[in-house]
Amino acid sequence: MLKALKKIFAKGDAAPPIAASQPEPAPQPAAAQAPERQAGKPRPKPAPKAKAEPQAAVQVAQPPRAESPAKDKPRRERKPKPQASLWKPEDFVVEPQEGKTRFHDFKLSNELMHAIHDLGFPYCTPIQAQVLGYTLRGQDAIGRAQTGTGKTAAFLISIISQLQQTPPPKERYMGEPRALIIAPTRELVVQIAKDAQALTKYTGLNVMSFVGGMDFDKQLKSLEARHCDILVATPGRLLDFNQRGEVHLDMVEVMVLDEADRMLDMGFIPQVRQIIRQTPPKSERQTLLFSATFTDDVMNLAKQWTTNPAIVEIEPENVASETVEQHVYAVAGSDKYKLLYNLVTQNKWERVMVFANRKDEVRRIEEKLVRDGINAAQLSGDVPQHKRIRTLESFREGRITVLVATDVAGRGIHIDGISHVINFTLPEDPDDYVHRIGRTGRAGTSGVSISFAGEDDSYQLPAIEELLGRKIKCEMPPDELLKPVPRKHH
Incomplete structure (x- = not known):
């Protein structure tokens, strides 16, 4: 029956x-x-x-x-x-x-x-x-x-x-x-x-x-x-x-x-x-x-x-391009961290997601940000679940400024008010680019994505542009964004 x-x-x-x-x-x-x-x-x-x-x-x-x-x-x-x-x-x-x-x-x-x-x-x-x-x-x-x-x-x-x-x-x-x-x-x-x-x-x-x-x-x-x-x-x-x-x-x-x-x-x-x-x-x-x-x-x-x-x-293109302003900075791999630090501190951004391809990269970026006085946390497969949930809640409530994540950990995160997404490394799969930048510009609001294209990952750009159906202009970052990171004395 x-x-x-x-x-x-x-x-x-x-x-x-x-x-x-x-x-x-x-x-x-x-x-x-x-x-x-x-x-x-x-x-x-x-x-x-x-x-x-x-x-x-x-x-x-x-x-x-x-x-x-x-x-x-x-x-x-x-x-x-x-x-x-x-x-x-x-x-x-x-x-x-x-x-x-x-x-x-x-x-x-x-x-x-x-x-x-x-x-x-x-x-x-x-x-x-x-x-x-x-x-x-x-x-x-x-x-x-x-x-x-x-x-x-x-x-x-x-x-x-x-x-x-x-x-x-x-x-x-x-x-x-x-x-x-x-x-x-x-x-x-x-x-x-x-x-x-x-x-x-x-x-x-x-x-x-x-x-x-x-x-x-x-x-x-x-x-x-x-x-x-x-x-x-x-x-x-x-x-x-x-x-x-x-x-x-x-x-x-x-x-x-x-x-x-x-x-x-x-x-x-x-x-x-x-x-x-x-x-x-x-x-x-x-x-x-x-x-x-x-x-x-x-x-x-x-x-x-x-x-x-x-x-x-x-079609994913509409989701990717209409509400998100996209930028690409051509930058040497050794300058990527300086660029990230200066973007966040000089612009006083309050809710930023940073993506990297590997768990060890995520950990290293988060450790440097914390060392340099920025409220940052990481999300990757190595982080225990109870800690991941606490981290997401802290990010949602504004107690964490920068959340650094891998693609696997960042997939399916729905948090309103993420103003900027930064691709510290460009993803190997173009679809992941669309997923990453989709963390900002949600629910009709506008958002900004900034990708760092270095000597190791700039070759990923053509495939991303083909998926989006348009070119993304590659810019050189202004000098003030490449200033050395001031060392904090604890």
């Missing part, structure tokens, strides 16, 4: 080709266990889940099963009800406008419209308008879009609508999410989960996020405390939970893969394949895949994991 409710449309394709050799065995146990869940028997779990049954003594084991709907209901309705009763759809008036799509133009629930209203989104971005046209009808989709185009809200609105329209089964375990979002970096997972919480504010749906580098037991406790509706996770940490028997993916109705190109680059695809094998076949789930680029590898994965997907492409 659940299968029938999950998909109103019938996707004729069989399970993904990759499922034929290895994946086939994995969904089998999941399907085999479904009748046990219907019959109300406890699900067989590995050792960690054995603790969940003794909950009878400590918390509530069998009672939560019987009481689950009743127990969840107060939590689901208590918060939204009072506010929802004061808000009416008539409070959200958006006039139709030529060439623009309103959220009113889609059939969205009042609870979801209330949250969209709170967030101040009257009109859809181009990718939201196009993607929602397909996904709200249950179709799979592949979207090409950079960060900052509104794609996160596009797939979250689609997920929330699906979960609201299809009632959850009466019997389910805490660790059985109905929607799964996989993203490559911890920062991106945290950001998506934050956006999901804002959009589910009045729906009673529970959002959880799992990332490596954070307390496993703490994440486990939140999982055991309430049902998980939407799970956002990095591949490695999700597999940890899945292999320990804490998370089961056989009830996933909607699966989203965000930044598929980055997951390929970071070597996550074997882990992602393992995860997808645990979910229902592609004909019985909705799959949405987003990527900044449509390489052959990305499209090959999309074919394996989706059924008759709608393909939506949003």
Whole structure:
């Protein structure tokens, strides 16, 4: 019965080709266990889940099963009800406008419209308008879009609508999410989960996020405390939970893969394949895949994991060039740090992001800035997660002036008010240039990007210009920006 409710449309394709050799065995146990869940028997779990049954003594084991709907209901309705009763759809008036799509133009629930209203989104971005046209009808989709185009809200609105329209089964375990979002970096997972919480504010749906580098037991406790509706996770940490028997993916109705190109680059695809094998076949789930680029590898994965997907492409050039003023300084490698220091101090900039290609470069730049009296911090794969989150909050609140990051750490950071992005070294992949400068000039504000082209990296410029479709003028920095850095005496 659940299968029938999950998909109103019938996707004729069989399970993904990759499922034929290895994946086939994995969904089998999941399907085999479904009748046990219907019959109300406890699900067989590995050792960690054995603790969940003794909950009878400590918390509530069998009672939560019987009481689950009743127990969840107060939590689901208590918060939204009072506010929802004061808000009416008539409070959200958006006039139709030529060439623009309103959220009113889609059939969205009042609870979801209330949250969209709170967030101040009257009109859809181009990718939201196009993607929602397909996904709200249950179709799979592949979207090409950079960060900052509104794609996160596009797939979250689609997920929330699906979960609201299809009632959850009466019997389910805490660790059985109905929607799964996989993203490559911890920062991106945290950001998506934050956006999901804002959009589910009045729906009673529970959002959880799992990332490596954070307390496993703490994440486990939140999982055991309430049902998980939407799970956002990095591949490695999700597999940890899945292999320990804490998370089961056989009830996933909607699966989203965000930044598929980055997951390929970071070597996550074997882990992602393992995860997808645990979910229902592609004909019985909705799959949405987003990527900044449509390489052959990305499209090959999309074919394996989706059924008759709608393909939506949003050109990155508009995102890159319209709101960001771009400069390139031709500078010797030995003068790059002097130029950075003088730009920040002489102009009294307060919120600057600096990108470098390697972790050791990032560390060295940050150490020099701190030594020379500038409030700076670094973000790279070596920084523990709790410290990364603290660093981002300090940067957001203005306690840190300069944030130095690698591309992996900087991807998906959404912080308003970043006035300048500096490319200390030009990226090897032109798409990363667009991602980097997209950290400034967000939400219609203007921003400035300055790239340092030295003897080691200036050869990257032609490929970047080709992607942008225009030349970027190369300038010599004025002499005052190359003055020696005054030494601080501590």
